Amino acid sequence: MSLPQRELGQTGLSVSCLGLGTVKFGRNEEVKYPSSFAIPSDEEVVALLDQAKSLGINLLDTAPAYGSSEQRLGRLLTDREDWRICTKVGEEFISGKSSHDFSRDHVKRSIERSLHNLNTDYLDLVLIHSDGNDLAIIETMECIEALVQFQDAGVIGAIGMSTKSVEGGLRAVDLLDVVMVTYNPGYIDDEAVIDHALANNKGVLIKKALNSGHDCKEGENGLEKNFDFILNREGVNSIIIGTINPMHLKDNVRLAKKVLGA
Secondary structure, eight states: OOOOEEEOTTSSOEEESEEEEOHHHHOOSSOOOSSOOOOOOHHHHHHHHHHHHHTTOOEEEOOTTSTTHHHHHHHHOOOGGGOEEEEEESEEEETTEEEEOOOHHHHHHHHHHHHHHTTOSOEEEEEEEOOSOHHHHHHHOHHHHHHHHHHHTTSEEEEEEEOSSHHHHHHHHHHSSEEEEEOBTTBOTTHHHHHHHHHTTOEEEEEOTTTTTGGGGGHHHHHHHHHHHHHTSTTOOEEEEEOOOHHHHHHHHHHHHHHHTO
16 A cells, blocks of 8 residues: 555645655755765755655655755656645745744745746745744734735645744644644644644644654664654644655655554
8 A cells, every 4th residue: 555645634735644854955054963964966866756756755845944955856856746845934044054034025035936946836835934933923924924925826725834832833723724843752742733733624744753863763663653653643644754865765654654554
């Protein structure tokens, strides 16, 4: 059986229960992984994308803050219609440093740039890339209003927020289509957000499922424990896991199918 897909809330998007994070496609500075890595070649990225698709993955997660990730996907991705692409607004990564801007003008420029970089005329999902001040970002509304305008124009399919607080996650569920939260056996604060999203039929994506790779040191049993804990949690639609290692990608899919009995 292929990797199971799940409906992403009310968005109309059906996404694989594992999505491929692509930060390592374009950035290896100022990242929180346990070991350093080299950015893969074009050939390696193409091979990984082909492998992901053959394994049943249809969800790609990227962002302007992921260095050259968007540009590389735009150049190297084929069969655009087969993929669900999630990108973000609000965070930039320039000259080795992150900065944030949630103004209407910046969101507009960011979306137009992402469309160009990704070589597409639509974005399946766009998330607000929070700096930690979730409620302040939401309450100014400029960022959300700008995204809604693009959504109304048919350029964006669904909008959401990658949050960093329970309060922000709960509010995002009220206002938006999708929320991305941190969830793993060692961090369960956002369970309330997952429950709130489930009750309101909103989409839930999980980040840091493996604690930014730190839980990988427990080996396969540790990975299986995390996947079982998250994928069998009612309300979770998909886990975003970033990897550039073909063996890790294959193992992740195998373990996800195992814990789901697929």
